[in-house]
Amino acid sequence: MEEVPAAEEISIGDNTNRRNIVRDLEGAGFSLDEFASLLSKYDYNFKPGDVVNGTVFALESKGAMIDIGAKTAAFMPMPEVSINRVEGLSDVLEPGEVREFFILSEENEDGQLTLSIRRIEYQRAWERVRQLQKEDATIYSEVFATNRGGALVRVEGLRGFIPGSHISTRKAKEELVSDFLPLKFLEVDEERNRLVLSHRRALVERKMNRLEVGEVVIGTVRGIKPYGAFIDIGGVSGLLHISEISHEHIETPHTVLNVNDQMKVMIIDLDAERGRISLSTKALEPEPGDMLTDPQKVFDKAEEMAARYKQMLLEQAEEGEELTMGVTFE
Template identity: 35%
Template sequence: MNEENNELLAALDAQPTVEVGAVVTGEVLAIDNDRQVVIGIDGTGVEGVIPVRELTSDRDANVEDLVKVGDKIEAVVKMPVTSETTGYSYILSKKALDARRAWEEAASKLTEGEIVEAPVSQVVKGGLVVDVNGVRGFIPASMIENRFVQDLNQYKGQTVKAKIIELNASENRLILSRRDVLNEERSAALARIFDTMAVGDVVEGKVARMTNFGAFIDLGGVDGLVHVSEISHERVSQPSDVLSVGEVVKVKVLGLDKDKERISLSIKATQPGPWQKAAEEAPEGTVLEGTVKRVVDFGAFVEVFPGVEGLVHVSQISHKHVENPSDVLTAGEKVQVKVLDVNPDKQRLSLSIKALQEAPAREERSSSNNSNNNSGERRSNNGGNRRGGNNNRRNNAPMNYSTTEEEGSATLGDLFNLKDFD
């Protein structure tokens, strides 16, 4: 009898000890009426049980969809069962084992500086709650973007890339930064762009965001700025009046500043300019309707196309003498003009209003001369003196005199022969 007792004690001593916190492997023996998974712990001869709350975080999950009788499963020993009526020796937890391994993996990624993909499970006031392989993590609002974000709800349901920057498993504290990932991606994109892109290149980009002073265009991880003055040839008050976020646009590279990491872009430089349109649609002789934009001492500027203004010189306003253009024209007035000359390279357009008006009738010069001669003869007959003779010569003086070098440089003394007054 003593020998049998000794053999029994020796057999019991040979059984592996099941310790709380240890990881054990076992076979699923059954799923009981309380939705608990009964496990035969390998090498121990005892059974453990995994309650549904220790199997999954989904309270509505169907246990039979998660495990089947005969499956092999690993779990953590949480505690011994104190009641002898249950028939089980230990409470096990698969969820705790998954969390432990997730913390270990997270610690490894923190050490290696690796990127994790984390679904956003909740948006709170201070940031985003994410799931990192079963571990609850948090991305503070300041760590979401490399710029200020007004509305965090846009991230709900998304899976974001982030880096673990702080970890404390004992306090269940896991802090991540998406901004660090974006900064690294931006640095790589900047290096690529500055190596491959040159001033004058035309590329495609997507409108990322807009401000009062312009629009930021995503060129593939890097934003370039289109100033409001470079959006269109026409005047733009607000970028949002002509662009929308997400819109794909063509842009021309105006400037690359590697030191300041700035890229200057233009949308209007990729579009035909208004002066090109003017040259094509309004050659010399074209009649257009325009709007007087402003009146100056030497004429008036008339807009004939959006962004194209031409000058009506004071001499081209009317066949009548115009002393002050503002006496004839006013800003905002609609007028018909004729194109006299167009120079798109110098952005100059010469216009005429009087070219579309009928010239006033002019008396024959011979009739005018005859009248003058008759008048002179009457004065001569009445006076017959030296002064009368001089008057005849003044009236008969040539009217088409010129002061150019080609046609001579006659003076008034030459014309009237002042020695006759001696």
């Protein structure tokens, strides 16, 4: 027959008045020995990784004491109180509050478990950003620091990184701190703890919503590479590839363009998924080679040539539709 522990052997908890418990138990119609037997029968098997409900009953300088129904009060260290930076426990918790806690470790030598709220928030934050990425959502986040590679932000409490190549602004990187930027997700990898975002792609998408293929826009040359020129068209950058400058062969874009040149270009492709805008002056040439000999003529007749380009696209679309309608199936 199992031996019931004596009343003096029962651990009630560090912050519980033994006499009050004895009085309450006797008033309820059973003894302390019987209560010990019930504790043994219904003792929960808490293990790391479990999420349990608990009641906050004490806030201390280094953490909080939590009642989760174990024989000894559980402890939550200050660093585990939130995924966000907090000044004190009272910013997040208050005595008597009931909420969920994550069990971090096995019982220590005193029979005490270590708990965390931060771990629950961390798991839910990754679930949230995965959903936002799936929806291809645009989010806004504040830059809290910059480094040589880019800028740092927080998304749902997680640290995110914006590579320098995906920051689209005329400001110096250091001046971005405290700015709220529209962002798109590039990489969401919980296993590697990598959250990478793009400011450029968010701006391009916003701009793309107001642009269309065949439209003529005014831009400024911001950079020239061997393969083409980057043109600023109202806050976003489009690529004028070397093959799209003129019908005539060009050795290097530098022979035709200079940084800070203002010019008219036509949009020939909008790739929202990759955040790219492709431009052309070749399609605006009244005669092949005009961009080399008389660029102003090209700009003066840009709208007229663009209208012809749109008409050509429309005719090609209609022709393709007719061909599709003419297909018969055996």
